[in-house]
Amino acid sequence: MNEQDKKPYEVSFLVRNEDGVASIIKHLTLSGAEILNEGELKEIELAYPIEKDKIAYFGFLHCNIPQESMDGIHNGLKLDSNVIRMLIISAPTNKEKQDKFMRAKNVARTSRITGDREFTQRPKKDTVISNDLLEEKLEEILK
Numbered sequence: 001m002n003e004q005d006k007k008p009y010e011v012s013f014l015v016r017n018e019d020g021v022a023s024i025i026k027h028l029t030l031s032g033a034e035i036l037n038e039g040e041l042k043e044i045e046l047a048y049p050i051e052k053d054k055i056a057y058f059g060f061l062h063c064n065i066p067q068e069s070m071d072g073i074h075n076g077l078k079l080d081s082n083v084i085r086m087l088i089i090s091a092p093t094n095k096e097k098q099d100k101f102m103r104a105k106n107v108a109r110t111s112r113i114t115g116d117r118e119f120t121q122r123p124k125k126d127t128v129i130s131n132d133l134l135e136e137k138l139e140e141i142l143k
Helices: 020-030 067-079 094-105 131-142
Strands: 006-015 034-038 042-050 053-066 083-090 106-110 117-121
Touching: 006 020, 006 042, 006 067, 020 034, 020 053, 020 067, 020 083, 053 067, 053 083, 067 083
Parallel strands: none
Antiparallel strands: 006 053, 006 083, 034 053, 042 053, 106 117
8 A cells, every 4th residue: 555545634533541541452453554643632621411420531633545435534533432523634735724824814704795815814812012002093994
């Protein structure tokens, strides 16, 4: 199997006990996945009981998974008794991360008349503006 056939994914999960992570890693590696990063496992109190469990362990893994193994991994984890919930999503590429950053940095304003969207920079919160600059800005607006 080529490394080029594998795509980056993030596997997030809730497991009953700390040994559940080993079970998930076993399913992934048997299916040809390459584990890149393992997030810290955290014990959490569930908002509501899931299958009579009130406490679970939340964790995530970043890995490269072959496309053809996705159904097998999903079904195997679904049938595993240690896994309460799981979610597999494709990891964002660098371009997607950059686009998300740019959207967060800019504020969209929609004109009520034309419906056109105009992006403006958000003012920086830590910036201190002098009275002179404020007066200049007011004069510019009033012209």
